[in-house]
Amino acid sequence: MTGRIDIVSIFPGYLAPLELSLVGKARQDGLLDVTVHDLRDWTSDRHRTVDDTPFGGGAGMVMRPDVWGHALDEVLGEQDTPAGQSLLIPTPAGERFTQAMAEELALQVCAGGQLAIACGRYEGIDARVAEHYAEQEHVTVREVSIGDYVLNGGEVAALVITEAVARLLPGVIGNPQSLVEESHGSAGLLEYPVYTKPPSWRGLEVPEVLRSGDHGRIGTWRRSRAVERTARRRPDLLVRHAPPQVRLAKGVDAEAVADVAARTFALACPPDLPAADAEAFVAEHLDAVALRRALRARDRVLLVAEVAGAVVGYSMLALGHPEAADVRAVVSEDAGAELSKCYVLPEHHRSPVAAELMTATLAEAQRRGVQSVWLGVNQANERAQRFYRKHGFARVGARRFTVGTRVEADYVMERTLAPQISPGRRAVAD
Incomplete structure (x- = not known):
């Protein structure tokens, strides 16, 4: 069953692009019936007048309700539409047009329903038009905005809406999988970056993982990049759509955690630390091999924070009383674990991810019988110190920490768990 889209405008030629590309082909193939109407066909004077001055005064002209009434009575009244009719009125004052709305309208068209789009001009359409048709039992009226800006008329919005709806109809897109992974899909994410040949162009390389042939790694990389792009831009x-989830890490998480470690470790170091020292430390202590060893160790507990299935942060607890003398000298006798790592990708720093990760990590420590947790934080890292203070850590002393060729000064901070942590918050292993 083929539904239809009717567009009413005083500039029907503006809608000529609907004859092109996939929408035009869908019309030719009978997958979609689109008709463009000239509003002036329903005028009654020799000047074909569609507008008049606004009541109450003011600049500009307003489109007349009587002309629109004649047009819409005919366009909406002549259709046998068991799936219902929707009258869309593009306006900057309308509800935001989204992918979810496009999917809803596409289902209506698929079921044989009708969409009518009324393209206003000037200062808009007399408000009584929307009011009148909203009272009709068989018509759903929706005033729709395609963005927070003003255009000269509704034709551009009509093109946007029609293409967004048409491409969702069965048979219009050649590869339906394209609809699954694109921006604003069911996952609510922006699409990951895409590449094609040549593999090297103007000094820029296609990421190695996309040439590896390892579909598991490729899928993980694409999901991570989609989350990263969405976090930065939207x-x-x-x-x-994607609240953070925290769970105990598994062996298969090692590469994803190593990627987070490589991108975040330098952020915790002083800005003047040589990049080579930070990179060497990561390569020795935080690569996938080292993290797999940590995951197998009885005295290590790793947790990961995920957003939309992508690892965006991790923490590591080192169980046991501290071995270093400078730390033992300042922490309490109850200090039973070091919060060795707690890193979140920078694009998520203003999101709930870090707080959720910290809360779950401390809950996991308490579940394992730890009464007090300590950590070391670089003395120049004020941002991290504020975060730890917010989560109940207090400075108890200092220590030395070696990164590459540099010996750094850390503050030692500690938090007692039993009186403070909320019960019931723990990481769940898959």
């Missing part, structure tokens, strides 16, 4: 989407 963090609101993550808040809405």
